[in-house]
Amino acid sequence: MATQTPFFSVTGKVANYASPAVDTLNQAFSIQINVSGTYNADAKLQSSLDGVNWVDLTGSEELAFSGDPENILFDVTTGFHRFARIFITRNSGTFDIEGFISNSFWKSI
Numbered sequence: 001m002a003t004q005t006p007f008f009s010v011t012g013k014v015a016n017y018a019s020p021a022v023d024t025l026n027q028a029f030s031i032q033i034n035v036s037g038t039y040n041a042d043a044k045l046q047s048s049l050d051g052v053n054w055v056d057l058t059g060s061e062e063l064a065f066s067g068d069p070e071n072i073l074f075d076v077t078t079g080f081h082r083f084a085r086i087f088i089t090r091n092s093g094t095f096d097i098e099g100f101i102s103n104s105f106w107k108s109i
Helices: none
Strands: 008-013 029-048 060-067 070-076 084-102
Touching: none
Parallel strands: none
Antiparallel strands: 008 084, 029 060, 029 070, 029 084
């Protein structure tokens, strides 16, 4: 079984973070993020029609995760979402994060 390569990976992050944008080609997709470190943060999935102007996807918030390693899955099966990204609001501490996407049609922009 091959290991999946993350579409983003950062270590030692001490500030807010926006992942690279992903062109989902208007297909259903899932993004999984794996977070570890000594942190307190909020994560949300955002979408865009143009890759520039971003809106939060309602119901996509994973609020106040902290401390222990976490695996968070954002699953999008409906709607028009040309581009997607993860936005992390760091409240305190330091975190490492990597993200994986399930849609085989995606490409980073």
